Amino acid sequence: MPKKTPDHGFILDRHDRAILRIVQRDNKIPQRSIAEQVNLSAAAVQRRIAALEAAGIIAANVAIVDxxxxxxxxxxxxxxxxxxxxxxxxxxxxxxxxxxxxxxxxxxxxxxxxxxxxxxxxxxxxxxxxxxxxxxxxxxxxxxxxxxxxxxxxxxxxxxxx
The missing domain is CATH 3.30.70.920 (Lrp/AsnC effector binding domain/regulation of amino acid metabolism (RAM) domain)
Structure with missing residues (x-):
């Protein structure tokens, strides 16, 4: 699967950056839990994650195997x-x-x-x-x-x- 080129014009705000820090630790964390941590609604978190994926900033969701x-x-x-x-x-x-x-x-x-x-x-x-x-x-x-x-x-x- 070819890597998507990130959209370098995408502007990350403090909420996006907070979401990225959280999902890098555990991308299976429920969006409602992320929402509580970043003071947004679960729907807003869902939209932001989708936008981060579409922009190529979140490049993949993978499992790291020991x-x-x-x-x-x-x-x-x-x-x-x-x-x-x-x-x-x-x-x-x-x-x-x-x-x-x-x-x-x-x-x-x-x-x-x-x-x-x-x-x-x-x-x-x-x-x-x-x-x-x-x-x-x-x-x-x-x-x-x-x-x-x-x-x-x-x-x-x-x-x-x-």
Whole structure:
């Protein structure tokens, strides 16, 4: 499903910002409860949430699954160095990383590294196979370095809404 481009002309007021802070913590909280917390009617909260979704400010409503509960025991942070930074090379890498389910997050970055990836894998054998496909056998990739997470200390997905 393609991401909706946010409407940058949408003006967030204090009520919208308060609603965003609440639904980022728990998007299943009843709208009447949100309404009480932000001093609006439930109908007004419903309209605002619908407008935030339509504007692309609320990009998705998802469930965050505990990786351990589904035996995804390896969390790897991977630095990827591309062979070059030409548009075709970067775009090809972005497309590959975007379509790979194990790549949970992908950042195109500056500072001598092309990409930082957060990858979840069931075990080291599956991670090794993934690294062969994504990096070792990929002519776009110059090199990569893996850091294996020992503990997922904080994996908050919420954006700080001022």
């Amino acid at each position: 990786p351990n509960a589904v035996s995804a025991t390896i969390t790897a942070i991977v630095e990827v160095h591309l062979k070059d930074e030409r548009a075709a090379t970067v775009d090809g890498a972005k497309a590959l990383f975007r379509e790979t389910a194990e790549v949970q997050q992908c950042f195109y970055v500056t500072g001598g590294i092309s990409f930082i990836l957060i990858i979840i894998a069931a075990d080291m054998r599956s991670y090794e196979g993934l690294t062969r496909r994504l990096f070792a056998e990929n002519e776009l990739v110059e090199s990569f370095r893996t850091l294996v997470a020992l503990d997922r200390v904080k994996t908050d997905t919420a954006i700080v809404v001022p």
